[in-house]
Amino acid sequence: MTTTPADSPRRTADVYATLCPARDVLDVLSGKWSALVIGALEEGPRRFTSLQHRLQGVSPKVLTRTLRRLEDYGFITRTVIAQVPVRVDYALTDLGRGAAAPLAHLRHWVETNTRIG
Amino acid sequence: MTTTPADSPRRTADVYATLCPARDVLDVLSGKWSALVIGALEEGPRRFTSLQHRLQGVSPKVLTRTLRRLEDYGFITRTVIAQVPVRVDYALTDLGRGAAAPLAHLRHWVETNTRIG
DNA sequence: CAGTATCCAAAAGGATACTG
DNA sequence: CAGTATCCTTTTGGATACTG
Numbered sequence: 001m002t003t004t005p006a007d008s009p010r011r012t013a014d015v016y017a018t019l020c021p022a023r024d025v026l027d028v029l030s031g032k033w034s035a036l037v038i039g040a041l042e043e044g045p046r047r048f049t050s051l052q053h054r055l056q057g058v059s060p061k062v063l064t065r066t067l068r069r070l071e072d073y074g075f076i077t078r079t080v081i082a083q084v085p086v087r088v089d090y091a092l093t094d095l096g097r098g099a100a101a102p103l104a105h106l107r108h109w110v111e112t113n114t115r116i117g
Numbered sequence: 118m119t120t121t122p123a124d125s126p127r128r129t130a131d132v133y134a135t136l137c138p139a140r141d142v143l144d145v146l147s148g149k150w151s152a153l154v155i156g157a158l159e160e161g162p163r164r165f166t167s168l169q170h171r172l173q174g175v176s177p178k179v180l181t182r183t184l185r186r187l188e189d190y191g192f193i194t195r196t197v198i199a200q201v202p203v204r205v206d207y208a209l210t211d212l213g214r215g216a217a218a219p220l221a222h223l224r225h226w227v228e229t230n231t232r233i234g
Numbered sequence: 235c236a237g238t239a240t241c242c243a244a245a246a247g248g249a250t251a252c253t254g
Numbered sequence: 255c256a257g258t259a260t261c262c263t264t265t266t267g268g269a270t271a272c273t274g
Contacts, residue, residue: 013228018173022231030147048236056135059268085235102226106219111130114139165256176248202255
């Protein structure tokens, strides 16, 4: 786990280590809305307002921050289409699609294992 | 996944709904240390100090709060063994073991997909 | 439409010292 | 050993009003 093959672009991280950057990534994905945004984008690109409606209860400020952070970490793209009014599409990157899979499992597990009522 | 067998005690939740209790559960699992604690307990019960060492950088106050919350939600048990000095074991419940699976996938994905360096 | 700006409250995180 | 208690900082969340 501390060895790095010369031909590999990746090393294995340890989320239990204090300074491991993987922990930052885990933190980003652990935000209140991050997993929900990524899940919403699994079906295809969405616009800001569309996401806002899908994520019941999110305020524009918080949604913006969530989107920016996901963009900074390379999970989603933000595409501005110059028209009037302006149109902005958010979509998953390959990395985002990769993260979407385990997150979907987690969401599904939570949905089926949470007692309602 | 949206069907519920008549003999099942569970209904399907929707984490996208504002008032869905599943969202609380997702939030608990999304805490900075929750997924790490659950992962640490997958190998077997651990004591407070053992967890503290495994989760590099966690303070006793924060660890306590994390453990209490996981206990409240039924993911872990806290067992006090009356001896001197007192011994306290934390262990996963069945629910906790269930949650551990998708969380392990997520951790593993993060560890292998986070660029280090 | 897709955000910003502002203000605020609450939660989370953390360092450190102390205790049954 | 397994926490509490205290104090503090940072982060997060949120309501609302406004703008190019």
